[in-house]
Amino acid sequence: MSNADINALMRKAGIPEETVDAAMAIDALLQNWRRRSQRRELGHRALIDLKINLELPQLDVLFSIEAPLDENGIQAPGETMVATVAERLGIDPSRASRIVSDLVDAGYARRAVSQADARRTIIELTEAGKTIVASVRAYKFLIMGDFLNSWSNEELTAFLPLLRRFGHWSDHTELGAEKFSDDIAALAAKIAADAPNSAAKETA
Structure with missing residues (x-):
């Protein structure tokens, strides 16, 4: 569907034009942010500037062991295995x-x-590991803090x-899917009809 088609669908669903425009603009920004995040620009730069002889996956594991509050979606990290x-990290246990x-x-x-539990083996950071995690966090917040310093207090x-509120928008999926079930069913039907091996095309 083109942006115009999506715009029309959202307007038909009763979503005001201003909200439609905002949703599309936000999505475009998030898609760009996601691509840049996947390239891990900040992480790569931190490893270079801090002269850390590790790969990014290893740095990620150090952070997951340390589990800084709020950065892993948890409040009390406890013991780490x-x-x-x-x-x-959402990776295979063997990796x-x-x-x-x-x-x-x-x-x-x-x-x-x-x-x-004495039968359980846990993983801890050494002082060297803790220093790396603390230094990378400091690096990140120095750069972020300098960027935000140009913003007004207001x-x-x-x-x-607002960002914290927006961070929960996907929690609305189930409710939204129920509310727009007819529109979603129509989209699913179009996908089925246009599928390369659809029955409709086989009998045509």
Whole structure:
């Protein structure tokens, strides 16, 4: 569907033109942000500028072990196991295990015995690992803080609660899917009809 078709669909659903325009503009910004995030520009630059001899996946694992508050979607990190690392990063446990082993061998992490269950092996950062995590976080916030320093207090005060509110927009999916079930069914029917091997085309 073209932007004009989507615009018409949203207007038909009762969404005002101003909201339609805002949704499309926000989506375009987010798609660009996502692509830049996937390239990990800041992470690459931090490794270079701080002269850290690690790959980004290894840095990610260090952060997942340290689990800075709010950066992993958790409030109380507790003990970290290899399975915890895999879950936090959304990677295969075997890959998490290999990277953890590399970091242990390099002296940035260590294995220890759980205080809650002596049969359980946990992963902790060494002082060298903690220094890297703390330094990369400081690097990030220096750059972000300098960028935000050009914003007014009014802009900062308004932005954070709005961003936090917007961060939950996808929680609305189930309700939205129910509300627009007829429109969604029509879109699904069009996908089926235009599929390369659809029955309609086979009988045509």
